Amino acid sequence: MRMDTFDNLLTHIITKVGESSLSDEEKANVYAQISVGLYALVWPILMAHMPERDLANAVDNPKDWGMDRYTNLIGKALSDPQTPKEIYDELMGALTEVEELVSSKLTSLPSQSQP
Amino acid sequence: MAEAQTAIEKEQGSSLPSLIADVFDRRVQNYRKDRRLIRETYEQKFEKLLETLPQESRDTTAIKIQKVLVKIGGFFSEYGARFTDFVRNVVMWPMVRATRDFPKDKYYQIGLARAKAWGEFARDTTKTATAERMAYRNHFLPTAVVGAEIGTAAGALVSFPAAVGVGIAEGAKYGLVAGVEGAAIGAAVGGAIGGAVSLALKLKDRIIGPPVLYYELFASNPASSWVRTGSSGPSVPGPSSGWQSA
Numbered sequence: 001m002r003m004d005t006f007d008n009l010l011t012h013i014i015t016k017v018g019e020s021s022l023s024d025e026e027k028a029n030v031y032a033q034i035s036v037g038l039y040a041l042v043w044p045i046l047m048a049h050m051p052e053r054d055l056a057n058a059v060d061n062p063k064d065w066g067m068d069r070y071t072n073l074i075g076k077a078l079s080d081p082q083t084p085k086e087i088y089d090e091l092m093g094a095l096t097e098v099e100e101l102v103s104s105k106l107t108s109l110p111s112q113s114q115p
Numbered sequence: 116m117a118e119a120q121t122a123i124e125k126e127q128g129s130s131l132p133s134l135i136a137d138v139f140d141r142r143v144q145n146y147r148k149d150r151r152l153i154r155e156t157y158e159q160k161f162e163k164l165l166e167t168l169p170q171e172s173r174d175t176t177a178i179k180i181q182k183v184l185v186k187i188g189g190f191f192s193e194y195g196a197r198f199t200d201f202v203r204n205v206v207m208w209p210m211v212r213a214t215r216d217f218p219k220d221k222y223y224q225i226g227l228a229r230a231k232a233w234g235e236f237a238r239d240t241t242k243t244a245t246a247e248r249m250a251y252r253n254h255f256l257p258t259a260v261v262g263a264e265i266g267t268a269a270g271a272l273v274s275f276p277a278a279v280g281v282g283i284a285e286g287a288k289y290g291l292v293a294g295v296e297g298a299a300i301g302a303a304v305g306g307a308i309g310g311a312v313s314l315a316l317k318l319k320d321r322i323i324g325p326p327v328l329y330y331e332l333f334a335s336n337p338a339s340s341w342v343r344t345g346s347s348g349p350s351v352p353g354p355s356s357g358w359q360s361a
Contacts, residue, residue: 004195004196004197005195006194006195006197006198006201007195007196007197007198007319010197010319010322010323011315011319014315014318014319014322015315018259018314018318020124020128021124021125021128022124022125022128022129022131023125024256024259025252025256025259026128026129026131026132027255027259028252028253028254028255028256028258028259029131029132029252029255030131030132030135031255031258031259031318031321031322032132032232032248032251032252032254032255033132033135033136033139034135034322035229035251035255035321035322035323036136036139036229036232036233036248036251037135037136037138037139037140038139038201038322038323039205039229039233040139040140040233041139041142041143041146042202042205043162043205044143044146044147044150044158045146046206047157047158047161048146048150055157056157058161058164059157059160059161059164062164062167065164065167065168065169066168066169067168067169067171067175067176067179067210067213068179070164070165070168070209070210071179071182071183071210074183074186074206075183075186078186078187078190079190083190084190084191084194084202087202088191088194088198090142090146091198093142094138094139094142097138098135098138101131101134101135101138102131104127105124105127105128105130105131105134106124106127106128106131107120107123107124107127
C-alpha cells in the first residue's frame with residue numbers, strides 16, 4: 001500500500017540526519033538539497049505531459065500569459081493518468097536513493113551533544 | 116570506539132549534500148533523456164513564465180488556486196495526504212507568488228528562497244555552493260539547531276515515525292508559532308515525544324511545504340489571518356473537507 005510511504009520515508013531520513021553527528025550547517029544543507037531536489041524533479045514531468053502545442057503557445061506568446069493559462073496547462077498535464085504515477089515513482093525513487101545514502105554515510109550512534 | 120565512529124561519520128557525512136544533489140540532478144537529466152528532450156526547448160522559457168505570472172488579487176487567485184488544488188487532490192488521492200499536499204505546494208507556488216496581497220510570512224520566504232535555489236539547481240550542474248543555495252540552507256539552520264537541543268533531551272529512545280504515529284492517533288493539534296507546536300502535541304503524548312514530533316513536522320513543512328490548510332485559502336472572510344488550522348500529514352482530510360476552513 002502506497003499510502004503515506006512518502007511521508008514515512010521522509011520522516012526516516014530526517015530522523016537519521018537529525019540523530020547524526022553532522023554539524024547544524026551540514027544538516028541544514030542536507031535538508032535544503034532534499035527540498036530543492038524534490039521540487040526540481042516535479043516540473044520536467046509536468047512539462048513532459050503538457051500538450052506541446054499549448055506549451056509552445058504559452059512560451060511564444062508571453063503577453064497572453066496569465067493564471068488561467070497556467071491552470072489550464074497544469075490541468076491538461078495532470079489529466080494524463082501517467083502523470084501522477086510518474087511523479088510519485090520518480091520522487092519515491094529519489095527519496096529511496098537518498099535514504100540509502102544517508103544510511104550508508106551516517107552510521108554512528110545518536111549524538112549526545114552538539115557544538 | 117564511539118568517538119572513532121563519529122569521526123568517520125562526520126567525514127563521510129560532509130559529502131552528503133553534494134551526493135544528494137547528484138541523485139536529483141541525475142534523475143532530472145535521465146527523465147529528460149527518456150523523454151527525448153522533447154520539452155527541453157521550452158524549459159527555460161517556461162521557467163521564466165512561472166516567475167512572471169501576472170499579479171492578481173487574493174480574492175481572484177483563491178478561487179483559481181482552489182480549483183487546481185481540488186483537481187490535484189483527485190489525481191493524487193491514492194498516494195497519501197502528505198504527498199498530495201507536496202504536489203499542491205509545487206503547483207501552487209507560482210500562483211502564490213503572483214497573489215498581490217499574499218502574506219509574506221515565513222513559508223512565503225522559504226518558498227521564495229527555494230525557488231531561487233531551484234533555478235540554480237536546474238541549470239547548474241557543477242554543484243557549486245551558490246549564494247542562493249546558501250541562503251536557502253539558512254532557512255533550515257534554526258530548525259536544525261532546535262533539533263540538536265531536542266535530540267539531547269530526548270535521546271534516541273523514540274523513533275520519529277512512531278512518534279508521528281502516536282501524535283496523529285492522539286489527534287495532535289499544533290499551531291504555527293514555534294514552541295506552541297511542541298507544547299500542544301506534548302500535552303497529549305509527553306514532552307519528549309511531542310518535541311520530536313514537532314521537530315519532524317517542522318522540518319517536513321520546510322522541505323516539502325506546509326499542509327495546504329495552512330494557507331486558509333478558502334476562508335469566507337478574506338481578511339482573516341492565514342494560519343494553520345488543521346492537523347498535519349496523513350490525518351489531513353481529503354479535498355472535500357479541507358476547503359471548508361473556519
